[in-house]
Amino acid sequence: MSERSQASNPFSRRDFLARSAMTAAAIPSLGALLAACARDSGGSATPSASATGLQLASPENPVKWPIAADNAPIAAGLKPEQGATLRLYNYPDYIDPAALKSFEKKYESSYVKVEVSTFNDTNESLAKIRGGSVPFDVYFPSYDQLGKLVAGGLVQPLSQSYISNIDNVWDEFKNPFYDQGWQFTVPYVVYTTGIGWRTDKIKEDIGALANPYDALWDTKYTGRTLVLDDYREVQAMTLLRSGNFNLNESDPAVMAKVLEELLKMSQTVRPKVAITNYSDLPEGRVDLVQAWSGDMVLAQSYMPEGEDPSVLRYWFPKDGKGAIDNDTMVILRGAKNPVLAHLFLNHMLDYDTAFANFAFTGYQPPQKKITPESLVAEKFLPPGLAAATVLPSSFTKGSRKLELAPDVEAIWQANWQQFKAGG
Amino acid sequence: MSVVAPESAPETVAPRPTARRRVSPIWPALSIPAIVWQLLFFLLPIYVVLSLAFGDLDPIFRTSIPIWNPLEWKFGQVQFVIDNVFGGFYMDPLIRTFVFVGIATMLCLVIAFPVAYYTARYAGKRRGILLFLLLAPFWISYMMRMLAWVNLLQNDGLVNSIITLGGLLGPVDWLSGRPFTVIGGLTYGYVPYMILPLYASLDRIAPNLLEAARDLGASKFDVFRRVILPMSIPGIAAGSLLVTLPMLGDYFTNDMLSGSPQTSMLGNLINTSISTPGGAGKAAVLILLLLLLLVGPMIWYVRTTSKSEGLRT
Numbered sequence: 001m002s003e004r005s006q007a008s009n010p011f012s013r014r015d016f017l018a019r020s021a022m023t024a025a026a027i028p029s030l031g032a033l034l035a036a037c038a039r040d041s042g043g044s045a046t047p048s049a050s051a052t053g054l055q056l057a058s059p060e061n062p063v064k065w066p067i068a069a070d071n072a073p074i075a076a077g078l079k080p081e082q083g084a085t086l087r088l089y090n091y092p093d094y095i096d097p098a099a100l101k102s103f104e105k106k107y108e109s110s111y112v113k114v115e116v117s118t119f120n121d122t123n124e125s126l127a128k129i130r131g132g133s134v135p136f137d138v139y140f141p142s143y144d145q146l147g148k149l150v151a152g153g154l155v156q157p158l159s160q161s162y163i164s165n166i167d168n169v170w171d172e173f174k175n176p177f178y179d180q181g182w183q184f185t186v187p188y189v190v191y192t193t194g195i196g197w198r199t200d201k202i203k204e205d206i207g208a209l210a211n212p213y214d215a216l217w218d219t220k221y222t223g224r225t226l227v228l229d230d231y232r233e234v235q236a237m238t239l240l241r242s243g244n245f246n247l248n249e250s251d252p253a254v255m256a257k258v259l260e261e262l263l264k265m266s267q268t269v270r271p272k273v274a275i276t277n278y279s280d281l282p283e284g285r286v287d288l289v290q291a292w293s294g295d296m297v298l299a300q301s302y303m304p305e306g307e308d309p310s311v312l313r314y315w316f317p318k319d320g321k322g323a324i325d326n327d328t329m330v331i332l333r334g335a336k337n338p339v340l341a342h343l344f345l346n347h348m349l350d351y352d353t354a355f356a357n358f359a360f361t362g363y364q365p366p367q368k369k370i371t372p373e374s375l376v377a378e379k380f381l382p383p384g385l386a387a388a389t390v391l392p393s394s395f396t397k398g399s400r401k402l403e404l405a406p407d408v409e410a411i412w413q414a415n416w417q418q419f420k421a422g423g
Numbered sequence: 424m425s426v427v428a429p430e431s432a433p434e435t436v437a438p439r440p441t442a443r444r445r446v447s448p449i450w451p452a453l454s455i456p457a458i459v460w461q462l463l464f465f466l467l468p469i470y471v472v473l474s475l476a477f478g479d480l481d482p483i484f485r486t487s488i489p490i491w492n493p494l495e496w497k498f499g500q501v502q503f504v505i506d507n508v509f510g511g512f513y514m515d516p517l518i519r520t521f522v523f524v525g526i527a528t529m530l531c532l533v534i535a536f537p538v539a540y541y542t543a544r545y546a547g548k549r550r551g552i553l554l555f556l557l558l559a560p561f562w563i564s565y566m567m568r569m570l571a572w573v574n575l576l577q578n579d580g581l582v583n584s585i586i587t588l589g590g591l592l593g594p595v596d597w598l599s600g601r602p603f604t605v606i607g608g609l610t611y612g613y614v615p616y617m618i619l620p621l622y623a624s625l626d627r628i629a630p631n632l633l634e635a636a637r638d639l640g641a642s643k644f645d646v647f648r649r650v651i652l653p654m655s656i657p658g659i660a661a662g663s664l665l666v667t668l669p670m671l672g673d674y675f676t677n678d679m680l681s682g683s684p685q686t687s688m689l690g691n692l693i694n695t696s697i698s699t700p701g702g703a704g705k706a707a708v709l710i711l712l713l714l715l716l717l718v719g720p721m722i723w724y725v726r727t728t729s730k731s732e733g734l735r736t
Contacts, residue, residue: 054483121698123698123700123703130484130486148484148485152483223596223598226682266683266684270599270685271683272681273683273684274678284578406480406485409700413699416695417512419684420684421512421513421684422516422519422684423515
């Protein structure tokens, strides 16, 4: 399958970049093009190609990445490397150590060791991967980095016969918009972005408000809130609050309004800007937070002894029209142990491993067997947190934070810097 | 007596090199480690920061790429920062940084001076144990100490339950972006750096000078104002510098005790820039800005200390 697509692909990676550059030269002004795109479709379209040769994938514009001739997938049925150290590159505390142990045990006969290195942000990780000083095998990117990883020739195509457990996860991940035909990625976890709070500190039912996002701008809660330290998430929430579901907004006027709202929030409610809500909320440092669903699942285990985790609540729009995303696993091109890396991906898609990993990280794998009902019934989640499970249906209705064209990205970043500077 | 003794020591060594006509290459060679150190850990990093500040962005990865050749340096990022420092959104955090650091330094001085003075003049036999206790906080990492404060200052924390008389009065929101909490945290974190140099300089004041001043009719206040204070200026300068320099670049205290943009300082701006994709170049410009700001106090320090050295010899 992948061999065929490769043969039918007339471009090598270098060709691809060169042609894109020529296209760029032919386009007089990217800004004008973007503006035109935005106007044509009411601001919801993302251009499929930018001046940099970077293809921007979106659900309306799915991408099948070209596979370079010199970057073929490994052959099927190879033996795992002997006595190797499989190097994973991940966010801290984002994988269950038991999953690594069980992998080592499964391939005991090959004397495998698994080692995790961590990074704090993608800036750091991309720089290190490109530098190539450490030959990481498996990397855990969000899907919006994939275009860069492919264009930069940093990932290798998967040899799919090793990964039979792909059948365990939601079918859409066999053909996700960001990687048609799952040539490079398998899904790691799925999550939504919503609002978390504690019923013992906040009397109001936040989820029942006409517009729950308003609560984070409500001076009643001054000094008691937290928003995520993530330039996409907070601005995306501001857009959602105004009823704009295009979380990749490119219109400078709209983004100026977003900045205005952000500054208003900063000046009146003084939110903490951090990603530590999973401990700050249960330990009582804040009472109302913008949250990733996975962090609220994890928050239960941070509840101080003697306190009841059932006071935790999570809200995500019932109609599924909120911010939703997933992270992926890829094999890097510089991998020293490609066979083990494939086997590891398959291992992480195994239901038992995936569920144990869910329990450890709080982030849900898109396993078909996991449902909100089963999680509440098994007492994995208190009823108040049932909304923190991600449904395949909300995954189709939700809005994605996609890769942005460079000049749009610049607007988002400038807004964020200004917000964080505390004007 | 004891003050003069060490200064006479070098003179006995000094005549030696002149005894041999040819200067041995060994002596200049001894400076090589220091020169290598300076090159590797001072000049090279500064050059990297400069190359990033005047660098470019990778068109695909949106990461900052340094430009190593100064002839090709680009000024876009520097321009951006300068535009935003004067009248732009960097203005507020910069002013805030100066105000916070200024107040915290003054507080450090006000707290440290009596402590250092007591330890130097009145502690007697207990001086050793007192100095040890003053240094004890260094045995616990800065992060742990700040985390402890987060716990103490929480709405239902110990501090609130004491000052609100067990919950009779409403709790104070210490941790919700309050300037006084951040200033307090900075003061707490850096006050030992002020005490030690002050102690060292106060300890050097010969007691008979103070007695002489009293004998000549100076009041207690005059002794302080006209003898102790002028003689402790090198200590005050060293202490102020030691606390001011790290405070100006501090972002961690703020992150722990506030986390709100409303108390963002220069260090937080740098941190935000670095963790934004493609922001490393701007962070480099901000670092250079910080460096420029630090040059002022450093020149002042060098001048003050060299002047007082001159006085003594």
